[in-house]
Amino acid sequence: MRRLSLVHAAVLAGAASAAALTAVPAAAAETKTVDRGHDRTITFRADRAGEALVDVTAAAPGVSWANQGHESAVLSLYVDGRYATDDVVPAAFPISRQFALGHVRAGRHRLTLRFAADRSRGTRVQVSRTAVRVVSRGQAYLDLAHAPILYGRNGADWGGPFQNSSTDTPLVAWHEDVPAAVPGHRLLTYSYIWSNEDGGTSTPQLMARWGRTTDIEWIYQVEVDAQGRRVPGTAVIQAPNHVTQPFGGTYEGDHPLMQTCTLNNNICDTVDDPMRFFLSTSASLDAATEAREQIMDRNPWTYWVSDAESRREGKVEADPPTSSTTSIADPRDYLYLVVRKVTANPPNGATDWVGLSIGVRLKGDPTLYRSDHLFPDRSIQRDVPAATTVQLPPGTTSSDIAEITAIRVPTSAADPGSTIEVQAVNRAFFLGRDDEPQQSFLSGATPATLTKAAPTAVLYTG
Missing domain, CATH: 2.60.120.260 (Galactose-binding domain-like)
Incomplete structure (x- = not known):
């Protein structure tokens, strides 16, 4: 049982x-x-x-x-x-x-x-x-x-x-x-x-x-x-x-x-x-x-409960467009991460803030899969330990990942020039077939500095 x-x-x-x-x-x-x-x-x-x-x-x-x-x-x-x-x-x-x-x-x-x-x-x-x-x-x-x-x-x-x-x-x-x-x-x-x-x-x-x-x-x-x-x-x-x-x-x-x-x-x-x-x-x-x-x-x-409710309410599709405002892919198609970072000089405010997106490249696949789907307002604004997900092709496992990157995302044309200091990734896992988290394959310090001139950095190499 x-x-x-x-x-x-x-x-x-x-x-x-x-x-x-x-x-x-x-x-x-x-x-x-x-x-x-x-x-x-x-x-x-x-x-x-x-x-x-x-x-x-x-x-x-x-x-x-x-x-x-x-x-x-x-x-x-x-x-x-x-x-x-x-x-x-x-x-x-x-x-x-x-x-x-x-x-x-x-x-x-x-x-x-x-x-x-x-x-x-x-x-x-x-x-x-x-x-x-x-x-x-x-x-x-x-x-x-x-x-x-x-x-x-x-x-x-x-x-x-x-x-x-x-x-x-x-x-x-x-x-x-x-x-x-x-x-x-x-x-x-x-x-x-x-x-x-x-x-x-x-x-x-x-x-x-x-x-x-x-x-x-x-x-x-x-x-x-x-x-x-x-x-x-x-x-x-x-x-x-x-x-x-x-x-x-x-x-x-x-x-x-x-x-x-x-x-x-x-x-x-x-x-x-x-x-x-x-x-x-x-x-x-x-x-x-x-x-x-x-x-x-x-x-x-x-x-399991939250995924069951999303499916029951019609919020899960096999391949929703990235622009969808209502539907997500199967929850088992996502990489689940928690990132710790600090935004400074200046810190984030209510407007003209600089967010963080997580990108994933897979072995043999040139696509950069991003947590924000290229929508700046879907990047991470807060400077407390923050969770996010990255949608990947069905069946992807940790062994398929070539690299995980941090991406600086200004949310308006008036880029305030803020620097993001990425400190650590608390965990990174996929869900199993039973919708339970599998073992995390990444946890620990991942120091990286993102600036307007250098907006990306590699956090993990598979």
């Missing part, structure tokens, strides 16, 4: 070094079926009060995110009768995910798995593993205690409630924890990855400038003091039109309640949808050295 895995071990090991954990796996190892009228209940004990996390491995027979009308079956999780989160199960093969369950007191608790028939296309869910952990103190506890709870999108013009059981579903989440300006204070930022976005950036633009078809957004940020308390007036969300707006909603403990409220997955602080997503944010990211898309790399099943 095909099995996709999550990489939780490193995250949990880090949490264990700073926090007390109670781990209670499911009492039985065999697969349990959850369907209409047949709940499954698991007991666990918390040695101390804390924030509970649960790993769930689940499959839904007859379901596929790629098939219209059969997208998912939904498992709802309850702790001591309290609704905690939905698990949208998008495949007939097992997928492992981690969810938050919120604050629990010391003592015994009941975790109930319930089939949510009102939001499911499938008829049952098969659960092969559950394991609960309770984080009780330390920085890991603080990061989890302030994590947001996200309710689903339900605009009447877009299909009403339960939309996220079949489109733009939340997949994974993480946090960033950095020192705030006030000594002893911390700035916590929480981000979500959705399977796609029904509005906003076009799919070809997403692949060229962001290196994926998922939607990735920060949704909540708050400053906490040395005692871990919210600093009044610092809690903000990414509201419609990507505006940073003060959070004015309600809290469940220290967890803010919010809702996806736009087609490009921006956030409102009022809640009125039945679906609830309390994804674990225990994963962390160093934004200075890692691209946000590398959270997907740690969760390879997310590529």
